[in-house]
Amino acid sequence: NAEYMGHHCLHFHSYQSKHLVKMAEEEDFVAHKIESKKVFINHLDSFHGKNISRYLSACVVGSSTNEAEEAEENESVDSELIPKAKEGCYEIVGTLQDATAGKPEWVKEIIEFTNKEQLAEQLVECDYVIYDITEDPEQILEATWAISHMNSEVDNFQSQKVFILVSTVMTWAKTKALDPDDPEIPFTEDDYRRRKPHPNFKNHISCEKQVIKLGKTNKSKLISFVVAAGLSYGMEESIFHYMFRAAWLGEVDALQCFGNGVNVVPTIHVKDLAAILQNVCDSKPKTRYLLAVDDSQTTMQEIVKAVSKSLHNGKVRLISDEDALLRPDIEQADFDRLLVDLRMDAVYVKENMNVSWVGETGIPDAMERIKREYKESRRLLPVRVCVLGPPAAGKTALAERICKEYKLHHVKVKDVIEESIARLEISAARLNSDQEEEEEDDEGKAAEDQEFLESIRDNMEQNQGRLDDSIMVRLFREKLHSQPCQNQGFVLDGYPKLYEQAKELFAPDEDAEEAEDEKAPNYDRLTMPEIVVSLDAADGFLRDRVMGLPERVVAGTHNTEDGLNRRLAEFRLHSNEEDTVLNFFDENEIEIVTVDVADDVSEMMADTLGLVTGKLGKGRNYGLTEEEKLVIEKAEAEERLKKEAEEQEYKEINNAAERKLKQQREAEWSAKLEEVKKQESEMLETASIPLRNYLMKHVMPTLTEALIECCKARPDDAVDYVAEYLFRNNPQID
Numbered sequence: 001n002a003e004y005m006g007h008h009c010l011h012f013h014s015y016q017s018k019h020l021v022k023m024a025e026e027e028d029f030v031a032h033k034i035e036s037k038k039v040f041i042n043h044l045d046s047f048h049g050k051n052i053s054r055y056l057s058a059c060v061v062g063s064s065t066n067e068a069e070e071a072e073e074n075e076s077v078d079s080e081l082i083p084k085a086k087e088g089c090y091e092i093v094g095t096l097q098d099a100t101a102g103k104p105e106w107v108k109e110i111i112e113f114t115n116k117e118q119l120a121e122q123l124v125e126c127d128y129v130i131y132d133i134t135e136d137p138e139q140i141l142e143a144t145w146a147i148s149h150m151n152s153e154v155d156n157f158q159s160q161k162v163f164i165l166v167s168t169v170m171t172w173a174k175t176k177a178l179d180p181d182d183p184e185i186p187f188t189e190d191d192y193r194r195r196k197p198h199p200n201f202k203n204h205i206s207c208e209k210q211v212i213k214l215g216k217t218n219k220s221k222l223i224s225f226v227v228a229a230g231l232s233y234g235m236e237e238s239i240f241h242y243m244f245r246a247a248w249l250g251e252v253d254a255l256q257c258f259g260n261g262v263n264v265v266p267t268i269h270v271k272d273l274a275a276i277l278q279n280v281c282d283s284k285p286k287t288r289y290l291l292a293v294d295d296s297q298t299t300m301q302e303i304v305k306a307v308s309k310s311l312h313n314g315k316v317r318l319i320s321d322e323d324a325l326l327r328p329d330i331e332q333a334d335f336d337r338l339l340v341d342l343r344m345d346a347v348y349v350k351e352n353m354n355v356s357w358v359g360e361t362g363i364p365d366a367m368e369r370i371k372r373e374y375k376e377s378r379r380l381l382p383v384r385v386c387v388l389g390p391p392a393a394g395k396t397a398l399a400e401r402i403c404k405e406y407k408l409h410h411v412k413v414k415d416v417i418e419e420s421i422a423r424l425e426i427s428a429a430r431l432n433s434d435q436e437e438e439e440e441d442d443e444g445k446a447a448e449d450q451e452f453l454e455s456i457r458d459n460m461e462q463n464q465g466r467l468d469d470s471i472m473v474r475l476f477r478e479k480l481h482s483q484p485c486q487n488q489g490f491v492l493d494g495y496p497k498l499y500e501q502a503k504e505l506f507a508p509d510e511d512a513e514e515a516e517d518e519k520a521p522n523y524d525r526l527t528m529p530e531i532v533v534s535l536d537a538a539d540g541f542l543r544d545r546v547m548g549l550p551e552r553v554v555a556g557t558h559n560t561e562d563g564l565n566r567r568l569a570e571f572r573l574h575s576n577e578e579d580t581v582l583n584f585f586d587e588n589e590i591e592i593v594t595v596d597v598a599d600d601v602s603e604m605m606a607d608t609l610g611l612v613t614g615k616l617g618k619g620r621n622y623g624l625t626e627e628e629k630l631v632i633e634k635a636e637a638e639e640r641l642k643k644e645a646e647e648q649e650y651k652e653i654n655n656a657a658e659r660k661l662k663q664q665r666e667a668e669w670s671a672k673l674e675e676v677k678k679q680e681s682e683m684l685e686t687a688s689i690p691l692r693n694y695l696m697k698h699v700m701p702t703l704t705e706a707l708i709e710c711c712k713a714r715p716d717d718a719v720d721y722v723a724e725y726l727f728r729n730n731p732q733i734d
């Protein structure tokens with residue numbers, strides 16, 4: 001029994017110990033679960049404000065001090081979807097630059113204020129206050145006021161507050177080299193007292209000094225940090241956006257690089273900047289002045305070259321400072337930043353902070369990710385369409401309208417062949433060039449292009465101007481993988497025609513890495529169309545349509561009677577095969593929109609275009625350029641003036657007609673009035689004759705005599721005299 005009781009007691013104590021440990025863990029978990037900190041960030045709708053706030057909103061307080069948790073946290077933040085808020089994450093509040101902008105989903109509250117007193121009440125309730133002065137110079141005064149106000153209220157703080165100023169490396173722009181004999185020695189955080197600002201950034205350094213100074217007065221209640229950030233990049237882009245936009249649009253022969261391009265530009269990915277700020281919030285380092293730059297020493301020309309190579313044609317053109325200042329899309333402050341020449345090393349960040357770097361070695365090495373972020377953040381996703389159908393069905397007309405609607409590239413057989421031959425001729429011509437500066441890679445490419453060009457010519461000569469499928473597919477693959485088609489998208493016009501052509505054209509790239517997902521589609525996702533528009537109609541309808549075309553339109557084309565019949569027969573033959581080109585798209589679950597063109601009686605296939613745009617949705621590009629907007633505005637103004645002139649002309653014509661009609665009616669009325677008066681006069685004249693005769697016979701003789709006698713007698717009462725006379729001499733009485 002004693003042994004049993006002892007064994008039982010051991011089990012009881014073991015259970016009790018485990019239970020107490022479990023309760024302690026649960027209490028610790030609950031305590032950690034409810035732990036959160038409120039962070040104020042100014043201008044949440046700016047480039048820095050948006051991306052920093054989004055990053056911090058998904059970070060658990062203190063997670064950067066644990067390397068494993070840090071990595072897991074960054075994995076969720078890197079997702080394009082907004083991660084669900086975890087317990088104990090930073091709660092984001094802040095202001096907006098544009099008052100009409102909506103509250104971001106990851107922000108808890110937008111602070112609206114009409115005076116600084118209202119803002120001050122909100123600031124002192126926050127655990128961390130982050131002010132970014134890199135994008136809006138007007139925020140320098142507000143940041144200076146904010147730190148000053150918080151310093152004046154330190155006695156009322158119940159806990160320690162942290163003020164972080166995000167400044168710019170431009171406050172170092174004129175700093176003298178550490179060693180004149182070795183100017184490539186980089187500056188570090190320890191050199192911050194030596195820094196000299198660019199003349200246009202003196203207010204920034206004044207704000208930095210004020211923040212550092214006031215953060216030392218009462219460290220137990222208020223501490224401050226200055227984070228001097230390099231030129232930020234990534235996501236939707238900010239200062240480098242002009243460059244990315246020009247490369248994506250492809251409207252210039254080469255990307256412009258300001259100055260000589262040899263200036264070293266300190267840079268940092270905006271997510272890396274956010275990660276550094278997270279570390280500052282979590283660890284509150286002893287070093288109060290920090291550099292936030294990546295580990296690259298990249299020149300401006302290398303940056304432009306990397307962007308051009310990834311999004312354009314790889315060409316760069318140096319332009320003078322004077323010409324650069326004439327660009328309307330470059331402000332003076334941005335111009336100053338792009339010409340900065342600084343070598344900097346963020347030693348403290350690298351040695352003491354846990355940062356899961358996105359672009360540790362700079363823009364060139366991280367270009368693929370940067371490009372993907374840029375396209376996805378700005379929704380610059382290519383639109384890919386394939387239009388198929390029999391001859392004379394309207395493929396080209398519809399393709400042109402889709403291209404115009406979405407600003408896409410029209411890819412058709414004839415153009416692909418001509419453009420490819422022209423490009424190969426230019427490349428092959430470098431073999432015979434006298435220039436000695438050609439690189440070995442260029443020479444090898446030129447030799448390869450020369451060989452391919454000769455094979456194309458030989459093949460066309462053997463096939464009466466036609467090309468084998470293998471060569472055609474290669475030309476089309478190169479076209480569809482070109483930067484313009486990958487950036488904006490394309491419309492394939494009448495190609496591929498056969499199942500095997502489609503299979504080879506859209507086959508996965510052999511050089512591409514194998515997809516981790518076993519269910520990944522077995523085709524090239526960079527070139528496969530989103531939808532396929534299949535036009536069709538009866539042969540008789542198509543023949544009648546061609547017969548109705550003017551002779552000048554048909555001349556020199558395949559739409560002669562014999563040519564049309566041959567092409568129709570060939571199309572129907574391939575359409576009746578077991579493996580048609582539409583079967584290929586159907587097998588790969590690509591949406592096929594079938595249209596009977598005989599049913600579309602709208603002008604320029606407007607109904608079919610509406611069906612296609614309904615499937616594709618809104619455009620995924622920059623929309624109208626400034627030049628296009630001006631053209632449209634000018635056309636609208638001219639149309640408005642024309643309409644106003646027409647309305648004015650119609651009004652004047654209408655008024656003149658009304659005046660003429662009024663005058664005509666007045667003349668007719670006057671004529672009728674005169675006629676009526678005349679008739680009335682004649683009627684009165686006719687009616688008065690009997691009365692006059694009566695008066696002349698029975699009244700006037702006696703009355704005349706009475707008047708004569710009255711004149712002779714001249715009585716006092718003439719009327720009474722006449723009356724008495726008439727009464728006495730009335731012929732009827734006599």
